[in-house]
Amino acid sequence: MSSPAKSAFIGALSFEPRASYAFERLAPEAGYSRAVFLDYGSTATPGDAATSRREEAWSRVSAIGRGLGVPVERRRVHAYAMGDAQRELAHQSAAHEVVTVDVSCMTRPHVLGAASTCAKAPSGASWELTYSRPWSYGELDKPSASLGWRDSLLLSLAEDPSFSNEGVAVGIFLPGNESDRATVAFDTIEPASGVIVGVRQATRPDIYRLTAARNEVQTRHLRNLRVPGPLGREMVEHYPYGGWVSEDVDAQDLIAGLASITRQVVVTAKRFEAPVILFPFGPKVAVFVTAYALAATYPEGSWAVYPVPHTHPLDYSEGARSLTSAAGTQIAELVGDR
């Protein structure tokens, strides 16, 4: 990790225990001149318990900042406004040589916003991605009790992408543990072809299996789809995405694996001048890398679908197990952006 004199940290406040983990670990060595935490809690998870835990996280990061002499700021943003995260990141990028982006507790629209902002940053701008992996995600051994969905957003990953030729759109589905979220998303738009990407974590095979099991109905349905008509036949002839296929990537090789899959999808979409739709429900670090790759290599046709939940369960994640970081230059190189 580089530590130039003028660097900033941008993360998100949350009721999750991991909200302060990356800052706690990185700040003593990184020499940040500023830290900004996006505070979206009141629009995402209202309630006394969540508020109290967010305040605890704020106290922790404030204390670290005071101890190190780093100004720590709190920015009120809307939980599901991609633009809020984009503006804040662009502002910090303009003012600092390096910005560390901690996606651990950002909402997915914020993660998508951060990825698209990083993708269009000038080549001299420098950023790094960091992510705190929790020990577990709530009570996964209990039947999932959804808290409901209030809307579904169609988000552009770059400025003014096209949505023409939607009939041959290609999807990238990153399944998560909330399978009903995927159902709502595919009800919003259902590409006839695409790739379902499973992320294999070395020490958590149980979560991989659980995710696969919970999304089984949706993925089985997708694998039965075929792009219709002559375009469909042409697609099968030249590209592997005449329908939906499944591919796995290892968490240890996540960036390279996702870059390779995204490259194949983009080649297909470009050939048919079709949009690519990201279904961003897997690990946030995978969501960031995929969104970044799409925004960097196919800004003219990259989109994401995000169903907005009513609220989030307070046991959304447990603790913080490890910290993963990657330099922006490394991600850009693997994606083929630079």
Add this chain to the structure above:
Amino acid sequence: MNDPGSRRFRDELEDKLGDLNVVLTTGQVEPGVDWAPTVRNRIKAAKIFVADLSGPSKEVLFELGFAGNKDLFPLVESNGHREQLPRWVTSKQCETFGDGRVAQVAEAIARRLTAKPGSAARPTPVPGLLAWVTGRDASWADEARNKTRLMCQEIGMEFAEHFENDLESPEDLQNVLRASIMVGVIDGGRQDYCVHFLLGDIVARTRAGAGTGRKQSVARRGYALLPNGTDPEGLLADSVRRISRRVVMQTTPERLRTDLGGAFDSYRNLLKDSYP
């Protein structure tokens, strides 16, 4: 507890709670009844687990571990008894019951029954994590520890060593409680109490992993590691010695590698089934 003071307190508490329409079940078992599972079933059925930690007794620490996510009401006879407890236990407020405080304790327990549970839930155990719990003076186990660490590396399992002296609070225990495999060094040191507590947790929460489907979790295993040739009598609580070897195993440095084989095979199979 077999201490006369503790027994007397228990009898008086039973009477006082009876007056408040609260049923107190104890560790007393009728002759001819298999006592270990009976006591554990009583703990499972209780709403509040009242633990007399005076002593402390390894048996009670094991039961405290077994109580899992129950609402806990820890007690000691006096402040002197509290000072003898490990630090990770005393970070929770312990009431004293000496000096005729039975009525106050009974009322506090009755109030707790109608209040919201105060204990934080224990963390979810995860597969692929081995916790080695030891004391600063247990160098006799170093070679076994190094071999176990290597075994973990070979299979891609995380190895985490914890010194009892560093465990200051229940929060410090969180990562130990997540382990699917726990090897506890037992040699009469302070860490023995912690190991008993953790073995109790393993007996109560027997699976590690997410999901209820087939092959989505592994069985948790506890290992009480004793010096070669040591008699476990006196070092291990009677309850621990009566638990199935499939859950908790007494072992020695000589046998540890072999004894760990089954637990490692389970994890290897989970990996193989998940990522063929």
